[in-house]
Amino acid sequence: MGRTLTEALVLSFEECKKQFEHERWNCSINHQAHRLNLIRNGLKESSFLFALSSAALTTSIARSCSSGILNESCSCDTSSFSDEVNEATWRWGGCGDNMKFSQMFLKSFLRYPPRHTSSDFPTAVDRHNSDLGIRTVKKNYVKKCKCHGVSGACETNTCWKQIKPFKDIGNDLKMKYERALKVSTDNAANSGSVELVTSSKRGGGAAPSKGQMIFRNKSPDFCSRDQYSPGTAARECNRTATCDSICCGRGYNIREVTLTEKCRCTFEWCCVVHCHICTRNVEVAFCQD
Template sequence: VVRKQRDAIITFFLFFSFLFRAVGSPLVMDPNSICRKTKRLAGKQAELCQTEPEIVHEVAKGARLGVRECQYQFRFRRWNCTSHNKYFGKILQQDIRETAFVYAITSAGVIHAVTQACSMGDLLQCGCEVTRTRAPPLPTAGPGADGSSWEWGGCGDDVEFGYEKSKQFMDAKRKKGKSDIRTLIDLHNNEAGRLAVRNYMRTECKCHGLSGSCTLRTCWKKMPHFREVGDRLLERFKGAFKVMGGNDGKTLIPVGHNIKPPDKQDLIYSAESPDFCLANRKTGSLGTWGRVCNTTSMDVSGCDLLCCGRGYTKQTVIFEENCLCRFHWCCVVQCKKCTVRKELSLCL
């Protein structure tokens, strides 16, 4: 059983580490190559490769979207979501808070990418949301609360299709019900990422009427911007729950006294994170030596915290950047090159 669980984790890591390495590579444009390279795929993942390679293409885009957002959200932290292959793999093999965020943001990236591809008409299996399946809007609620009438229309995002494909792929190697705390944690964090998209759909409307009046509005559902998803999941990361396995092997129990159980949108973990101060290939830490820090900040980007009390050094950097840009009709932007001197603080 332990060997099967280990193999499942390795297979999952192999696929996504391959996607991360392939950023900017022609392989990303060829889902068949991705599937051939990851020969250990099985079950639902292999089925997607064989029957819906265009979905795998969007899964790859979603994975890259998730990693880029992870790197943005963690840019000032000791572990900055580096995609360095050897170190990233070590992070994924642990049950720490950082791993919870990676799983959640990647799962969110997949649902976001697949759903967006549907709306853009890039996939034959789906398109705009079928609004006829939704109950008609109430005349006194929502966008028509001011008295103007409105109806569902336009091209709403079919988030349910994206949700199902993300679930089909991300959860494929995890069998719920097994007495494996890692499986339960990963499934929970995957779902938290998907819900950070599905539960926060927004309503957009367009006015119709003579002379710019708004006697009728057509409304549709759109996904939240992915930066909003990342911000929301970062807050969940900060308040993540530490859990342990229940005696029945099928439930998770929060660690501590009088702590409410985590809900479906919370992130969970079972092991404490390393401090990430020094390079350690065993834990996946690259350390913080040479990282740029903020001498005036008291948060995680400040030199005291980011440099782990080792201090910092000042370094002057000279570089060129575009400046004095002007728009010329039509349609060229011309800029000059300006030399900029900037003093940086670097961790020792």
């Protein structure tokens, strides 16, 4: 399981960097203090991290089952799923990603208290976003099929359930991040549990839906170094697309840098690729301090 958890951590971190590479906050969570402050203060960015992390865990565990990495704990998902269209032309088979085991494992791994006993506002928000990550994976858990037949004829299909590429899940969660709602709490006097209510004009004071990302506190602009990020000084940017936003109006400098890359590659049968190493000078923009 240790290998799978490590893969999930790498998967979520790499996807976070891709989703925010052109924004002021570029998933700068390498610094432990920045990461902890984001999480403790319930910013929108930490909500994304909770959702993305739980999505990565769900995905990695389900895939590890189907790939045999966790063969002592789980295996392929061979469950049948109803499908009303052309049921006669396909049958369930193959090796599906095991969503059922993944969800069961995460319930104990995340260790959230029962919903009816939790009176902790931050925990309620974090749990909501973690659940959102799992739901997003389930939404991207789709039927895949392989054709069978003589001479390429697709006489029948063998089908199984498989999670889409993680970038699709990242894109989905990034859209939810863009539409995230600020929430406050209404502690129910009788039960002592936390009732989350939206506090934005769009939300209108209603309870957030399970499909919405939520956060507790407004984020800073991330322009300058603070408790949450290193700021955008010296950040690389695109002169025609992102410098104005990322540099926060401070302007940018152009520097010539030398890139080293493989080039003029040839393929030798079978199966070796030979490449030269080429260098080229390019102009790169960096935000001013």
